[in-house]
Amino acid sequence: MIITLTDSGPLLVDQIGDQIRGLITTGLLPADQRLPSVRQLASDLGVAPGTVAKAYRTLENEGFLVTRIGSGTRVSADASATPRDVLAAATKLVQASQREGANIDEVIRVLRAVWPDQ
Structure with a gap:
């Protein structure tokens, strides 16, 4: 999963959420695909874990992601790619x-x- 952040523009949490949402809607992240842990993605992006956690929570509330203890965060089976x-x-x-x-x-x-x- 490739996410790039910029210093200007939307907040980092919004950039992360927008890019993951885009990867899902374009089909690059298929249903049930496991995402990196909050700590791993935060480390990869050089941001605070809370920033990634907030992006993941927002996407979960929107129905794009599902988080379960023990199996991590995955793309929701209900999230579908754009035709x-x-x-x-x-x-x-x-x-x-x-x-x-x-x-x-x-x-x-x-x-x-x-x-x-x-």
């Missing part, structure tokens, strides 16, 4: 948006505007 066609379309949307200089907030507004029943 390939949706992921491909999203990738194209991001590329077109970057070419045109649109930011994520603008893209989200467009998606909400074109989404049926909004």
Whole structure:
């Protein structure tokens, strides 16, 4: 599992959560995949264990992860990858948006505007 953190931008806990969430939704972390322990990931990333623990708790509350004593933290069986066609379309949307200089907030507004029943 590859996670990279930056000093600028969102809080470290949010960066960790966002990246793990992304790995799950893209299918790079499949259901039942065991994640590193809190201490191991904290050591690997050079952050406090509490930061990783908070990210894991948030993802568990969102249904992405399941933690059990003795078996560690795993990707939830209920967490599913985004369908390939949706992921491909999203990738194209991001590329077109970057070419045109649109930011994520603008893209989200467009998606909400074109989404049926909004």
